[in-house]
Amino acid sequence: MHIRRILAAVAATAALAGLGLTGVATATAATAQGAPSDVTPSQCKQGGGVADLTDNMCKGGMHDGQRVD
Structure with missing residues (x-):
């Protein structure tokens, strides 16, 4: 039971980290295109x-x- 909680926490952290990196890449691309x-x-x-x-x-x-x- 304890191992399942740890694995669930690791999976959730990895998923959130992936979303964070995607958001940063999108924000950087939008800034680079809009700046004269x-x-x-x-x-x-x-x-x-x-x-x-x-x-x-x-x-x-x-x-x-x-x-x-």
């Missing part, structure tokens, strides 16, 4: 950042680290 790679200088400023045209990067704000086109 380039922003305009005005989009950078509107998002609260500063367009650094020497590095062609948006620094700060919601577009931080994205390339300025």
Whole structure:
């Protein structure tokens, strides 16, 4: 009886771990597809950042680290 409880707990843990990994993979794929790679200088400023045209990067704000086109 004790062994059955242990096996049931192990099976349940494995099933939940599999669901968790699937959810992470789906969330990562959705994020990668929806994020634009380039922003305009005005989009950078509107998002609260500063367009650094020497590095062609948006620094700060919601577009931080994205390339300025």
